[in-house]
Amino acid sequence: MKFCCECGSPVNESVPAGDNRLRFVCSDCNTIHYQNPKMVVGCLPEWGNKILLCKRAIEPQYGKWTLPAGFMENGETTLQGAMRETLEEAGARVEISHLFTLYNLPYISQVYLMFRARLLDLDFAAGEESLEVALFSEEEIPWDEIAFLTIEKTLRQYFEDRRKGEFGFHIGDVERRNR
Numbered sequence: 001m002k003f004c005c006e007c008g009s010p011v012n013e014s015v016p017a018g019d020n021r022l023r024f025v026c027s028d029c030n031t032i033h034y035q036n037p038k039m040v041v042g043c044l045p046e047w048g049n050k051i052l053l054c055k056r057a058i059e060p061q062y063g064k065w066t067l068p069a070g071f072m073e074n075g076e077t078t079l080q081g082a083m084r085e086t087l088e089e090a091g092a093r094v095e096i097s098h099l100f101t102l103y104n105l106p107y108i109s110q111v112y113l114m115f116r117a118r119l120l121d122l123d124f125a126a127g128e129e130s131l132e133v134a135l136f137s138e139e140e141i142p143w144d145e146i147a148f149l150t151i152e153k154t155l156r157q158y159f160e161d162r163r164k165g166e167f168g169f170h171i172g173d174v175e176r177r178n179r
């Protein structure tokens with residue numbers, strides 16, 4: 001950050017009184033511009049024994065498969081965000097059952113929240129950010145072409161839980177940088 005979004009003056013990095021981290025502080029209006037992690041919310045849409053995946057039409061990971069997910073917007077809840085992303089990327093309507101995985105990605109300051117969800121109908125279609133949307137059984141999942149490690153981990157956890165006949169809630173950290 002170079003300029004204050006409140007008044008347009010240059011910002012400096014300094015530790016505000018009572019704080020212990022460097023922050024961008026406006027040289028004129030003294031506004032402290034806190035920067036905090038972003039939430040990525042998404043769904044694991046189920047239809048029978050199949051899962052809905054989207055083939056990405058945008059970078060990063062163009063052409064790779066992922067679950068519908070994206071950055072939460074201001075003014076919405078996590079469930080609303082997950083349902084909105086599923087509608088935008090896959091044209092799919094879902095009923096969310098519960099939070100399935102939470103992954104911390106401290107190296108990029110993001111938190112992923114993935115919800116289990118039931119597809120309400122088969123009337124889905126690729127949105128602008130997707131090349132293709134399709135249902136996959138476990139045997140059909142293109143494991144070598146999954147866009148993000150958080151999504152691969154969520155899918156593997158899902159099939160593991162399904163084999164056990166019991167779905168839990170799973171929290172984990174992702175440190176790897178290359179995917």
Ligand code: ZN
Nearest residue numbers: 004007026029
């Ligand atoms: Zn300012």
